[in-house]
Amino acid sequence: MDLLQAIIIAIVEGLTEYLPISSTAHMGFTAALLGMEESEFLKMFQVSIQFGAILSIVVLYWKKFFDFSNLNFYFKLAVAVIPALGLGYLLDDKIEAVLGNQIAISSVLVWGGIVLLFVDKWFKNPKIHDEKDISYKTAIAIGFWQCLAMMPGTSRSAASIIGGMTQGLSRKAAAEFSFFLAVPTMLAVTVYSIFVKTWSNDMKGYEMILQDQDHINLFIIGNVIAFITALIAVKTFIAVLTKYGFKFWGWYRIVIGIVLLIYFYTAS
Structure with a gap:
């Protein structure tokens, strides 16, 4: 993975993590x-740059995250x-094991889009x-x-937002609670992937990052890019969701999913 590829992946992560x-x-x-080329470093990189996306939520909602009276x-x-x-x-x-099955993921993308239409x-x-009006029972249901x-392909954001709406939350409240919930969830996954998990190359994530200076640079730049793009994406998403609802995102998933299904099916 070169620098340009890392930047593109980080932009995609930041733009799509909370959508x-x-x-x-x-x-x-x-x-x-x-x-x-699929590699253990690429897999770990895609998880580790979530840290930048996590920081964007903490910065945007810093009053909420640092209100120790609540x-x-x-x-x-x-x-x-x-x-x-x-x-x-x-699991x-x-x-x-499913992450490499692009046809299966594309199919899930389409089916999830159909759900969002309704x-x-x-x-x-x-x-x-x-x-403040969310109960503990509602929180665990979400x-x-x-x-x-x-x-893969379902979307953590979609699942938790829809889960919130099933519990009586408004679109905006469900989206914001989904953002808040992403912080401990993604932080746990990131820490596990970097410091706990032993990848199939018998290395920890941090060992792959520290393997050479190029990997260190990619890790730092990837997180910075993911942070910046996530800031933009979250603000845009809240505005679009509040005004127009989920239909736009549903049609987006369906169109992209079908295009990718055709591409990966014909390429296989």
Whole structure:
């Protein structure tokens, strides 16, 4: 992976991480379209640059994350993240095995888009408009919905936002709680991938990063780019979602998914 490829992957991560269109799918497609050779460093890089995207949420909502007088906020996130941490650890190998199946991921992208076309009609009368009104029961329910995103192509953002709306949250409240929940979820996945997991090349993530100066540079630049692009994406997404709902993202997923299905099917 060269510098330009790393920058492109990081831009894709930052732009898609918090949108209901699956950052994992988009990074996988991008790498394939760029002709990048699949490697353990590439897989680890795609996970590790989530750290930059995480920081964008902390910066955008810094008053919320550093309001230590509201301990319920932290407890709700802790409860909501438990399902993903447990199932993610148990299913890690199975999830990684699907990451290389671009046809399967493209299919999930299409089916998820079809669901998004009807979400606004299904949940018309929200009762919860603020994070403070979310109960612990609701938080853990959203946490279980988030687990649907363990199938690459589903989108963690889409799963948790739809999960929030099933519990009576407004589109904006569901999206923001999804952002908040992403911080501990993605931080746990990033730490696991860098410091805990032993990849198939018998190396830890941090060992691959520190292997040479080029890897260190790619890691730093990737996170900076992901941070900047995620800032832009989140602000844009909230505005579009609040005004227009999910249909735009649904059609986007369907069109992109079909195009990629044709591309990868004919290329195989």
